[in-house]
Amino acid sequence: MSRIPKLPISNTKENRPGLLNRPISRTIANSLSDADKKNLLLNHTRPLRNGPTTSAPAPRLKRAATVPTTTIPAAKVTKIEKKVTVAPKIPPYDYKARFNDLLEKHKVIKGEFNDLKDKHVEVSDEYEKVKETAQSSANERDILKEKLLNTLNDLREKTAEFERMKIDYEIQKHENEDLHRKTKLLEEVTSSLKKKTAELDQLQADFNDLTRRHTSLKEETEALRVLSDHLKKVSIEFDKLQLDYKESQETITKYKTDAEALQNILASMYKEQRDLRNTIQDLKGNIRVYCRVRPPLDSEASKPLFNLNVIDACSIEVEKIELNFSSARKGKSQHAFSFDGIFTPHASQEDVFAEVSPMVQSALDGYNVCIFAYGQTGSGKTYTMEGGCGTEQYGIIPRAFNMIFTCMEDLKRMGWELTIKASFLEIYNEVIYDLLNSSKDQVSHEIKMVNSKGTDIYVSNLKEEEVKSSHDFIRLMIFAQRNRQTAATLNNERSSRSHSVAQIKISAINEKRKEKFTSNLNLVDLAGSESGKTTQRMDETKHINRSLSELSKVILSLQTNQSHIPYRNSKLTHLLMPSLGGNSKTLMLVNINQFDECFGETLNSLRFATKVNSCRTIKAKKNLTMVDTL
Numbered sequence: 001m002s003r004i005p006k007l008p009i010s011n012t013k014e015n016r017p018g019l020l021n022r023p024i025s026r027t028i029a030n031s032l033s034d035a036d037k038k039n040l041l042l043n044h045t046r047p048l049r050n051g052p053t054t055s056a057p058a059p060r061l062k063r064a065a066t067v068p069t070t071t072i073p074a075a076k077v078t079k080i081e082k083k084v085t086v087a088p089k090i091p092p093y094d095y096k097a098r099f100n101d102l103l104e105k106h107k108v109i110k111g112e113f114n115d116l117k118d119k120h121v122e123v124s125d126e127y128e129k130v131k132e133t134a135q136s137s138a139n140e141r142d143i144l145k146e147k148l149l150n151t152l153n154d155l156r157e158k159t160a161e162f163e164r165m166k167i168d169y170e171i172q173k174h175e176n177e178d179l180h181r182k183t184k185l186l187e188e189v190t191s192s193l194k195k196k197t198a199e200l201d202q203l204q205a206d207f208n209d210l211t212r213r214h215t216s217l218k219e220e221t222e223a224l225r226v227l228s229d230h231l232k233k234v235s236i237e238f239d240k241l242q243l244d245y246k247e248s249q250e251t252i253t254k255y256k257t258d259a260e261a262l263q264n265i266l267a268s269m270y271k272e273q274r275d276l277r278n279t280i281q282d283l284k285g286n287i288r289v290y291c292r293v294r295p296p297l298d299s300e301a302s303k304p305l306f307n308l309n310v311i312d313a314c315s316i317e318v319e320k321i322e323l324n325f326s327s328a329r330k331g332k333s334q335h336a337f338s339f340d341g342i343f344t345p346h347a348s349q350e351d352v353f354a355e356v357s358p359m360v361q362s363a364l365d366g367y368n369v370c371i372f373a374y375g376q377t378g379s380g381k382t383y384t385m386e387g388g389c390g391t392e393q394y395g396i397i398p399r400a401f402n403m404i405f406t407c408m409e410d411l412k413r414m415g416w417e418l419t420i421k422a423s424f425l426e427i428y429n430e431v432i433y434d435l436l437n438s439s440k441d442q443v444s445h446e447i448k449m450v451n452s453k454g455t456d457i458y459v460s461n462l463k464e465e466e467v468k469s470s471h472d473f474i475r476l477m478i479f480a481q482r483n484r485q486t487a488a489t490l491n492n493e494r495s496s497r498s499h500s501v502a503q504i505k506i507s508a509i510n511e512k513r514k515e516k517f518t519s520n521l522n523l524v525d526l527a528g529s530e531s532g533k534t535t536q537r538m539d540e541t542k543h544i545n546r547s548l549s550e551l552s553k554v555i556l557s558l559q560t561n562q563s564h565i566p567y568r569n570s571k572l573t574h575l576l577m578p579s580l581g582g583n584s585k586t587l588m589l590v591n592i593n594q595f596d597e598c599f600g601e602t603l604n605s606l607r608f609a610t611k612v613n614s615c616r617t618i619k620a621k622k623n624l625t626m627v628d629t630l
């Protein structure tokens with residue numbers, strides 16, 4: 001209540017008689033604008049923040065107080081002064097001038113008097129106006145006073161209300177503070193509750209984890225218990241097994257000793273068997289000749305056949321009755337031949353190989369071996385050497401390889417490590433072709449000597465592939481066959497007019513026995529042996545005949561124990577040199593067919609085979625060497 005401004009009593013007209021009663025003050029009051037009056041009133045009614053209003057004079061009032069009350073304007077006074085200063089000095093004797101000057105001065109004063117008169121009128125008018133304004137201001141003041149009183153009453157009421165509100169506000173504030181405190185408390189409680197809840201959750205999770213672990217531990221314990229039981233059993237079994245193991249070890253040691261003894265026996269037996277085989281072969285001769293008669297094919301069923309009588313396992317008789325009596329050869333032509341064996345048209349590939357296999361065995365025993373098929377075109381040489389499709393139809397070459405790989409296992413058991421390498425070549429028109437090289441640009445191949453003794457030879461630039469299984473070998477053989485066929489397609493009937501040679505090189509080493517050997521197995525499918533008269537291709541036939549006749553010459557020279565054997569006269573004899581006359585075993589298969597039209601060629605083949613059969617080479621020597629350091 002102390003802040004409520006009191007009504008300034010000093011502002012009333014009655015308490016300030018000197019101000020409004022004076023005419024000039026009335027003029028000032030009248031000259032006040034409405035805004036000034038309002039300000040004045042506000043200054044009186046404004047709360048007393050800056051001290052009592054009586055001490056702050058209204059700015060307008062100050063300005064109004066400066067209204068000039070003098071009768072002569074200052075400018076005019078200056079003018080007069082100026083005129084007085086600039087007037088020329090009139091000598092005292094010049095009365096006329098002095099009179100004129102006085103006249104002039106009178107004129108000026110008169111003018112000024114008139115001006116002042118006008119001014120007086122003006123000021124009088126202004127005074128009237130100010131008087132009126134003062135009157136209206138007094139009226140307004142009364143109204144304002146009334147308003148002020150009303151406002152003061154309102155103010156008092158409002159102040160009372162304000163006080164009430166203040167009390168309410170205090171109560172509210174108090175309540176608010178109380179509420180704030182409670183809210184804070186609640187927040188603290190909530191936060192601690194949250195913490196507790198989180199802790200509870202964590203505890204719950206820990207509890208769940210522990211429960212899980214407990215369960216798994218329980219299971220593990222159970223499993224461990226089972227394991228422990230099992231371990232106990234195993235331990236008992238282990239003890240038993242240890243006893244058994246000791247016994248077994250003793251038995252194994254005994255068996256090992258026995259096995260070693262057996263192996264030694266086996267090795268010596270194998271050696272004996274090998275020596276026996278060799279003796280038998282020596283007895284049979286190192287060049288052995290078999291004759292195979294090929295059956296007519298279904299397509300050849302209508303072809304007339306000559307008579308062929310198998311006298312015994314080693315002898316045949318061929319007979320042709322010449323019906324054309326005009327011919328010089330009229331009558332019966334009968335010839336008997338004996339070889340190491342005869343394969344009739346009914347003999348299977350297996351039957352043939354059964355006779356050939358000792359030769360392959362010889363190669364595995366360390367001897368050089370050559371097996372070749374001789375005969376006219378279409379007599380069954382390729383069928384005998386390579387065979388047809390399917391294992392039953394396999395010829396000597398794939399069967400020899402199967403046998404090598406089967407024996408390899410037995411040899412391994414006896415401590416032998418074998419390395420097998422294969423190469424395939426073709427001699428056509430006295431030129432050697434590598435059948436494992438499919439590129440068109442063939443390099444030249446020469447037959448060269450391995451050592452100065454000239455007992456062993458090799459073909460230069462020939463591709464040699466190591467073979468690890470019979471499957472590997474079949475793949476190589478098919479590759480070589482295809483190469484040969486491709487060449488045959490380019491050059492019609494080339495396959496019949498070329499000699500095909502499959503060379504197998506066996507290298508064996510026995511670390512235990514400190515022994516090693518290398519042997520060569522040459523498997524040859526010769527070109528057709530028909531004479532030049534029956535063929536159109538003279539050039540090819542010349543080469544074929546030359547190589548075959550050189551073969552025959554070599555065999556004849558060997559037969560007659562000639563000092564010089566013409567091996568180098570043809571590529572074929574040169575290549576087969578180690579297998580024909582040297583330290584080797586040779587098997588020749590003479591293939592014939594029974595067709596009437598082929599009787600002459602068949603006779604030629606049989607005669608050539610007989611020559612070969614009568615040929616005796618020097619006793620074959622095994623290529624075995626003792627190894628000092630492996």
Ligand SMILES: Nc1ncnc2c1ncn2[C@@H]1O[C@H](COP(=O)(O)OP(=O)(O)OP(=O)(O)O)[C@@H](O)[C@H]1O
Nearest residue numbers: 294295376377378379380381382383384495496528
């Ligand atoms: N013992 C046999 N049993 C069944 N068929 C055979 C027999 N011998 C050969 N043949 C078949 O006779 C045909 C000619 O045989 P092959 O091609 O082996 O004769 P070749 O003497 O090699 O001829 P070339 O000199 O032209 O190579 C082939 O179709 C072959 O399958």
